[in-house]
Amino acid sequence: MTAPETHLLAPQRQVGEVILAMEDVWLSFGGVKALQGVSFDVREHEVRAIIGPNGAGKSSMLNVLNGVYHPQKGRIVFKGESFADMDPHHAAEMGIARTFQNIALFRGMTVLENLMTGRNLRMKSGILAQALRVGPAEREEIRHREAVERIIDFLELEPYRKTPAGQLPYGLQKRVDLGRALASEPRVLLLDEPMAGMNLEEKQDMCRFILDANDQLGTTLVLIEHDMGVVMDISDRVVVLDYGRKIADGTPDDVRSDQAVIDAYLGSSH
Amino acid sequence: MTSKIPVAILGAFLAAGLVAPLATGVSAPGFWFEVLLGGLMAGVLYSLVALGFVLIFKASGVFNFAQGSMVLFAALAVARLAERMPLWAALICAVAIMVVLAFVVERLVLRPLVNQDAVALLMATLGVTYFLDGFGQTIWGSDIYEINLGIKREPVMVLDNVFQGGVLINRDDVAATVVAVILVGALALFFQKTKTGRALRAVADDHQAAQSIGIPLNRIWVIVWSIAGVVAIVGGVIWGGKLGVQFSISQVALKALPVVILGGFTSVPGAIVGGLIIGVGEKMAEVFLGPPLVKALDLAGGGIENWFAYVLAMLFLFVRPEGLFGERRIDRV
Amino acid sequence: MFFRENGQFKSTYRADQQLLPILQDRVFMAGLVAFAFLVVPFVASDYLFLSLVIPFLILTLAAIGLNLLVGYCGQISIGHAAFMGVGAYAAYNLVLRLPFLNFLVVLVLAGFVAAAVGMLFGIPSLRIKGLYLGVATLAAQFFLDWVFARVKWLTNYAPSASPPPVELFGWTVDTPVRKYLFLLSVLLVFTLLAKNLVRGHIGRAWMATRDMDVAAEVIGIRPIYAKLTAFGVSSFFCGVAGALWGFVHLGAWEPLAFDLNLSLSLLFMIIIGGMGSILGAYFGAAFFVVLPILLNRIPGMLGFEMSTATASHLEVMIFGVLIVLFLALEPHGLARLWAIGKQKLRLWPFPY
Numbered sequence: 001m002t003a004p005e006t007h008l009l010a011p012q013r014q015v016g017e018v019i020l021a022m023e024d025v026w027l028s029f030g031g032v033k034a035l036q037g038v039s040f041d042v043r044e045h046e047v048r049a050i051i052g053p054n055g056a057g058k059s060s061m062l063n064v065l066n067g068v069y070h071p072q073k074g075r076i077v078f079k080g081e082s083f084a085d086m087d088p089h090h091a092a093e094m095g096i097a098r099t100f101q102n103i104a105l106f107r108g109m110t111v112l113e114n115l116m117t118g119r120n121l122r123m124k125s126g127i128l129a130q131a132l133r134v135g136p137a138e139r140e141e142i143r144h145r146e147a148v149e150r151i152i153d154f155l156e157l158e159p160y161r162k163t164p165a166g167q168l169p170y171g172l173q174k175r176v177d178l179g180r181a182l183a184s185e186p187r188v189l190l191l192d193e194p195m196a197g198m199n200l201e202e203k204q205d206m207c208r209f210i211l212d213a214n215d216q217l218g219t220t221l222v223l224i225e226h227d228m229g230v231v232m233d234i235s236d237r238v239v240v241l242d243y244g245r246k247i248a249d250g251t252p253d254d255v256r257s258d259q260a261v262i263d264a265y266l267g268s269s270h
Numbered sequence: 271m272t273s274k275i276p277v278a279i280l281g282a283f284l285a286a287g288l289v290a291p292l293a294t295g296v297s298a299p300g301f302w303f304e305v306l307l308g309g310l311m312a313g314v315l316y317s318l319v320a321l322g323f324v325l326i327f328k329a330s331g332v333f334n335f336a337q338g339s340m341v342l343f344a345a346l347a348v349a350r351l352a353e354r355m356p357l358w359a360a361l362i363c364a365v366a367i368m369v370v371l372a373f374v375v376e377r378l379v380l381r382p383l384v385n386q387d388a389v390a391l392l393m394a395t396l397g398v399t400y401f402l403d404g405f406g407q408t409i410w411g412s413d414i415y416e417i418n419l420g421i422k423r424e425p426v427m428v429l430d431n432v433f434q435g436g437v438l439i440n441r442d443d444v445a446a447t448v449v450a451v452i453l454v455g456a457l458a459l460f461f462q463k464t465k466t467g468r469a470l471r472a473v474a475d476d477h478q479a480a481q482s483i484g485i486p487l488n489r490i491w492v493i494v495w496s497i498a499g500v501v502a503i504v505g506g507v508i509w510g511g512k513l514g515v516q517f518s519i520s521q522v523a524l525k526a527l528p529v530v531i532l533g534g535f536t537s538v539p540g541a542i543v544g545g546l547i548i549g550v551g552e553k554m555a556e557v558f559l560g561p562p563l564v565k566a567l568d569l570a571g572g573g574i575e576n577w578f579a580y581v582l583a584m585l586f587l588f589v590r591p592e593g594l595f596g597e598r599r600i601d602r603v
Numbered sequence: 604m605f606f607r608e609n610g611q612f613k614s615t616y617r618a619d620q621q622l623l624p625i626l627q628d629r630v631f632m633a634g635l636v637a638f639a640f641l642v643v644p645f646v647a648s649d650y651l652f653l654s655l656v657i658p659f660l661i662l663t664l665a666a667i668g669l670n671l672l673v674g675y676c677g678q679i680s681i682g683h684a685a686f687m688g689v690g691a692y693a694a695y696n697l698v699l700r701l702p703f704l705n706f707l708v709v710l711v712l713a714g715f716v717a718a719a720v721g722m723l724f725g726i727p728s729l730r731i732k733g734l735y736l737g738v739a740t741l742a743a744q745f746f747l748d749w750v751f752a753r754v755k756w757l758t759n760y761a762p763s764a765s766p767p768p769v770e771l772f773g774w775t776v777d778t779p780v781r782k783y784l785f786l787l788s789v790l791l792v793f794t795l796l797a798k799n800l801v802r803g804h805i806g807r808a809w810m811a812t813r814d815m816d817v818a819a820e821v822i823g824i825r826p827i828y829a830k831l832t833a834f835g836v837s838s839f840f841c842g843v844a845g846a847l848w849g850f851v852h853l854g855a856w857e858p859l860a861f862d863l864n865l866s867l868s869l870l871f872m873i874i875i876g877g878m879g880s881i882l883g884a885y886f887g888a889a890f891f892v893v894l895p896i897l898l899n900r901i902p903g904m905l906g907f908e909m910s911t912a913t914a915s916h917l918e919v920m921i922f923g924v925l926i927v928l929f930l931a932l933e934p935h936g937l938a939r940l941w942a943i944g945k946q947k948l949r950l951w952p953f954p955y
Contacts, residue, residue, distance in 0.1 A: 066821060092823030104818035106811045108879065116804070117811045121823035123804040127832060130803035131796040137803065138617070144804075145616045180822060333734040382931035388734055389679050393874055394930050396867065401923030408916040521863065527738045535734075569753040577749050580742030584727055587739060591731045 015236060016044035018077075019220055020065065020096070020188050025074030027060055027244075034060040035071065036244040042188065047214055047221045049231045051255075052241035053264060058224045059101060061241070062190045065222070066091040066098050079187075092121060097186035099177045101193045101224075107166030111176050114165050115151055118183025119144040148183050155179045155209055171202040175209065182213055189213070191223035195230060203227065207234060232256065240264070304438060305557045306550060311443045313549020314450045316579075318505035319526035320533065320541035321454070322498035327535050328474035329494040330380060332391045336398040338523030340499060342515075343406040344368060345506030349415035349515040357419070361503065368499025369492075376491045403520060412517065417510040421445055446508040453504055454542060457497070466493060474536070528583030534593025543594065552578040622798055639787055644780045652779035659892045660786040661847045666872040666884035667797050668840025673870070674878035675801055676833035677813025678728050679737050682744030683841050683869050688861030689747060690717040690842025691849035692757050695764045698850075706769050710789075710843050717842020718835040720747070725834030729827055744863050752858035765855035782851050789847065793840060797881050800836065809833050810879075874926050877938030886937035894918060 021041035027034045034057045042048045050058045063069040065076060067086030076083045078094055086096075097118075106114050123144060125137040133141075152158055155175050160168060165176055174194060181189055194210060195203045211234060213219045225231050231238060232252040240248040240255055242264040248255050255261055319337055326334045347367050351360035379394050386394075425438040461467040472480040473490050481487050509519055526541075529548050533540025552575040560572035586593075613619040623629045647656065669683045693716035697709045704712075724743035728736050751757060758764045769776040769785070776785045800806050811819035812829040820826055849856050868891060876887020895918050902909040909917075933939055 068817065068821065088817075088820040089823055089825050092821060098821045100818060104815045106814035106818070108814050109807065109810050113807055113810070117807050117819070117822050117824065120804050120808055120811075125803075127800070127805060127836065130805055131800050133799040133803070141620065141803065142616045145620065149616070184822060333737070335737075379927050379931075383927075386930070386934075389677070390930055390934065392679065392734060392737060393870065394927050396870060397923045397926030397930070399923065400867075400871075400919050400926065404916045404919030404921075404923060408913060408920065412912060412916070524741065527741060531735065531738050564753075568755060570755050571753060573749055573753065577742065577745035580738065580745050584724075584739045584742040587727050587731050587735060591735060 015046045018042065019044040019079060020222075021077040022061070022064065023075045023077065025061075025064055025071045025076070027057075027064060027069055027071045033244050034069075035064065037074075038241070038244070038246050039074075040239045040246065040249060042220060042222055043236075044187075044220055045214070045218055046237065047211075047223070047235045049235035049238045050222065050224045050241060051226075051228070051231055051238060055243075056241040057244040058241055059192055060244075062098065062192055062222070062224065066096050066190060092184065095185075095187035096190065097181035097184050097188070098190040099174075099181050099192055099194060101196065103170075103173045103177050105165040105173055105176055105180070107164065109165060110162050111157055111165055111168070111179075112148065112152070112161045114176055115148045115179050115183045116144065118151075118180045119148060121184060147185075151179050151183050154182075154212070171198055171205075174198070174202075174206065178206075178209060178213075182217070182219070185217075186219060188220045188222065191221060191225075193224050193226065195225060195227060203230065210234070305553055307439060307443070309550030309553030310546055311440075311446065311549070312553060313546035314447055315505060315509055315545075316525050316529050316549050317542045317545025318450055318453070318501060318508070319523045320529040320545050321457070321538065322501035322505070323526050323530055324533075324536065324538055324541045325457075325494055325501070326498050327530070329470055330473075330491050331388065331477070332380070332395060333388060333535075334398075334498070335392060335395040335527075336402060337498065337502065337526055338520040339399045339402040339406070340368070340371075340502040341506040341509065341523045342517065342520040343371075343402045343410075343506075344499065344503040345417070345510040345515040345519060346406050346410040346415065348503065348507050349417045349510055350410045352417060357417075361507070364503050365500055368503060369496045372492050372495035372499055375495055376488060380491055381488065399520075403517075407517070415510070415515040417507055417515060419445070419507070419511040421511070440512075442508075442512055446512070449504060449508065453501065454538075457501075457538070470494060525579045528579040530593070531583040532586055532593060534595040537593065537595035540593055540595035548579045548582065551582060620802070622795075622802075636791070640784070644783060647783075649779045652783050655892055655896065657779070657782055657786060657852050659888050660783070660790050661844050661852055662869070662872065662888040662891065663885050664790050664793055664847070665841050665844035665869055666876065666888050667793065667881055668837045668844060669869045670873045670876075670878065670881070670884050671797060671800070671809070671840065672833050672837035674873055674880065674883070675806060675813065676809035676829060676837075678725070678830055678833060679734075680740040680743075680837075680866075681737050681863070681870065682724070682740035682742070682747075682866050683837070684845075684861040684863070684865035685744045685747035686717045686721045686838040686841040687845025687848060687865070688751055689720045689838075690714060690845035691856065691861065692751060692764065693717065693842065694846035694850060695766050696757065696759075698766055699759055706771050710846055713846040714839040714842040717845065718839040721838020721841070722831050722835045725831055725838075728830045728834065741863075744866055748859065748862060751861070758858075763855055763857050764849065766850050769850050776851065786847060786851060789843070793843065794881060797840070801881065805829075805832060813879075871922055871926060873936075875929055875936055877936030878934070880935065880938035882941065883936050883938035886941070890937065894921065 018041045021039070023039045025035050025038050038057070038061065040048075040061075050061060052058050060069060064071050065086065067088040067090065070085040074084075076086055078091075078096070106117065109117075123140055125140050129137040152161065155178065157172075157175065157179060160172065160176075165173060168176065178191070178194060181191075191210065195206050198206060207230060210221065210223070214221050223235070235252060237250060238248075238252055238255045239246060240258070240261050242260075247260040247264060248258040250258075319341055322340065323334055323337045326332055326337070344364055344367075347364045348357075348360050351363050354360075355363075375398060379398060383391055383394050419442065421442045425440045427438060461471060469480070469485045470490060470493070472483075472485055473487065477487065480490075505523070506515070506519065509515075509522075513519075525548065526545075529544040530541060531544075532547060533542070533544030555578045556572055556575040560574050563569065563574065564572055613624065618624070623632060643656075665683070665687055669680065672678050672680055672683075690713040694709050694713035697704060697712055698706075720743075724740060727739035731739065771785070774781070776782055801809070808819070808824045808829040809832075811822070811824050812826060812833075816826060819829070845861060849860065853860060872887030872891050873884060874887070875890050876885065877883025895915070898914050898918050898921070899911070902914070929936055
């Protein structure tokens with residue numbers, strides 16, 4: 001397979017072995033078949049895109065990967081370990097983070113607190129220690145605050161630290177959503193339409209943040225995106241879904257010229 | 271289907287509870303039958319309160335904590351008005367009052383709080399509860415009042431050729447059951463056959479879709495709260511006629527909450543069946559389970575029926591949170 | 604304006620994470636505490652202590668407890684007075700059966716008993732949300748009410764619980780001033796504990812569960828952990844408050860001292876005071892205690908008579924209206940109004 005040549009920001013990184021995969025996954029809600037025997041894999045440090053028309057099952061795929069939905073059939077493999085289904089908490093513990101299509105920030109909490117929730121898994125002090133805020137609890141809090149401050153710095157969120165997340169404009173909320181996921185230092189980050197509803201400038205910013213995360217932090221990315229230009233530019237490999245089935249999988253160039261993909265997007269007689 | 275299992279368990283549990291006292295021969299079948307009837311009667315009243323509750327929940331998504339207070343308020347209104355005018359006139363006035371109340375609630379509570387989350391709305395109805403309790407007792411008084419429905423007090427003996435000793439039935443209980451059945455029938459007709467009823471069902475299914483095809487949400491709310499008010503009158507009058515109108519009605523009527531948990535928040539049949547199950551269940555528990563429990567644990571008296579309904583509902587939540595007849599919901603992300 | 608906070612820059616995260624990062628706030632708070640400890644005991648009358656200040660202090664503690672659950676974790680409870688009752692009866696039995704225990708130890712143990720019971724009744728919150736949970740907590744209320752009334756062992760076969768006066772290190776808490784000082788100290792300690800909890804990772808887990816439960820789970824916050832700890836800690840606070848309510852305020856109590864009305868009153872306090880705010884619990888409890896007294900006094904001052912029954916009905920009505928008003932106009936309660944006022948003052952005399 002040839003390396004993608006179309007990277008605008010041409011990150012110097014090594015795409016490694018398969019880290020996350022799903023094999024022959026079937027998922028349905030009542031009569032609605034959301035996923036029908038979908039398989040795909042993600043390699044370490046790779047940018048992997050999922051595209052497809054509305055209702056194709058893209059979000060369902062992410063939801064299966066991090067355990068929000070439980071498939072009726074199939075397997076999920078993460079770092080060589082195989083699971084019939086995931087549990088959101090366990091997925092988070094293993095290092096799978098996630099952003100949401102309809103921003104799911106904790107609206108009543110400040111930006112800082114939102115990002116700090118990304119560290120919750122790593123914070124171990126007990127209830128009593130926290131209530132008394134004795135030495136170790138306070139030191140733990142400060143240590144994780146430092147980690148979160150690096151994310152704040154990275155995403156240029158400094159002015160909004162103490163602003164309640166619900167009061168931020170849309171574009172910034174998307175950024176906080178990304179920050180919260182990054183704060184947990186994930187191995188794999190699932191991004192559900194990170195650029196939906198943004199203007200060009202905001203999209204460029206978001207693209208930069210995502211690619212920087214991939215490049216500097218080494219985070220493996222799986223993203224759903226509708227903007228074809230963005231997808232073809234930044235991703236290493238693309239998987240295409242239609243009506244819950246995988247219809248194509250390969251480099252952006254492969255996918256672009258695939259007849260089934262063209263049919264699905266332009267509409268043709270099935 | 272797995273969802274059938276808890277229903278089966280509940281059924282078995284109830285059947286055992288019903289039959290066990292019979293089989294053990296602890297008491298005469300006639301007595302057992304009377305307890306059953308007594309439970310069904312209480313159940314009819316719970317069903318009526320629960321019915322008003324379900325109507326409001328379906329149409330406006332509001333968990334109406336104030337339904338019990340509405341029953342008390344309506345009963346107080348009828349009792350005090352009937353002192354000054356014939357009963358039928360008092361009832362008409364009470365209906366008018368409940369409609370006014372529905373307008374006020376819609377204008378001053380629901381409209382300002384539209385789009386708030388369900389818990390905020392629940393708390394708002396807590397405010398309505400406070401207000402109605404205070405207001406009702408301020409204008410109507412806070413003593414115990416009677417509602418005379420003109421039904422003879424002496425019970426009738428039935429089935430005396432089947433059981434030894436027969437079964438005693440109160441006339442007002444029979445009347446109450448008949449009224450309740452008529453009310454439920456009328457509501458069913460209203461929902462199925464009238465234009466307003468269809469609009470109500472549309473709103474219950476999907477608020478926004480209903481609004482987008484031109485159904486006026488605010489008017490629907492007024493209508494639903496009015497209907498719930500009328501249901502409250504019926505419940506309050508039957509209850510008051512039997513036990514006298516007093517403040518404790520509003521707390522007893524809270525038992526409509528476990529009833530709707532059991533039956534499902536959005537199901538009218540669920541409210542009826544749930545009410546009967548709870549009514550019978552708690553009476554049976556009190557009469558047959560209470561004395562041995564009191565003896566075994568050396569308690570200072572029974573009173574299991576004070577909590578039986580709530581604990582039953584709480585346990586039921588574990589096996590089937592959507593209730594017997596409710597719809598299962600899928601969370602989307 | 605009284606002060607400007609310009610120029611106070613934080614150079615460490617520790618400084619930025621202090622309870623009161625602004626110097627003037629710290630001075631103000633220190634002054635307030637000093638006033639409460641050093642001035643109030645000498646100027647307030649016994650009547651003021653017994654009918655206003657003491658109930659206010661205990662109810663504030665209970666309201667903080669309920670607020671941790673409802674305001675911070677978003678789980679409703681209509682039965683929290685029952686957990687106060689658990690605390691009261693637990694403390695009573697500890698004092699009765701283990702008379703050698705220090706009362707502070709008794710308070711903590713009573714809190715733990717209440718926490719255990721609270722977590723037991725919080726288990727349904729793992730399967731059900733918001734509205735349904737309300738009914739499960741009602742079950743706690745009615746079941747525990749029944750237990751208090753029926754299980755004779757709890758009151759040592761007496762019709763009501765009547766504990767001896769509280770004794771602490773040979774110091775009997777019997778006069779109003781002593782009660783006040785004792786309760787004030789307890790409340791301050793628990794306020795500090797609550798403040799620390801809500802700005803620690805457990806507080807963030809609660810708030811995240813409240814704001815968006817699915818996202819919280821995805822970021823790695825176990826809903827079981829968040830909800831049950833909220834139930835536990837909240838019931839702990841209420842258990843301690845209940846023990847104090849019984850021992851210090853009531854002195855002796857009937858089985859129905861911790862009934863549904865008290866539960867609803869606690870809810871009222873946090874709605875009016877401000878959900879998700881520790882300060883709000885103070886405001887709400889103060890409001891709840893002061894309003895009835897005002898209602899009883901004002902008509903007399905204006906020269907017309909009102910019976911106590913009418914006054915109490917009027918009080919209930921006003922509570923109802925206020926709940927709806929606050930929910931509609933200022934869901935964050937008096938605490939938010941206070942914050943807005945402070946913000947305006949800070950900028951005054953400039954509009955921005």
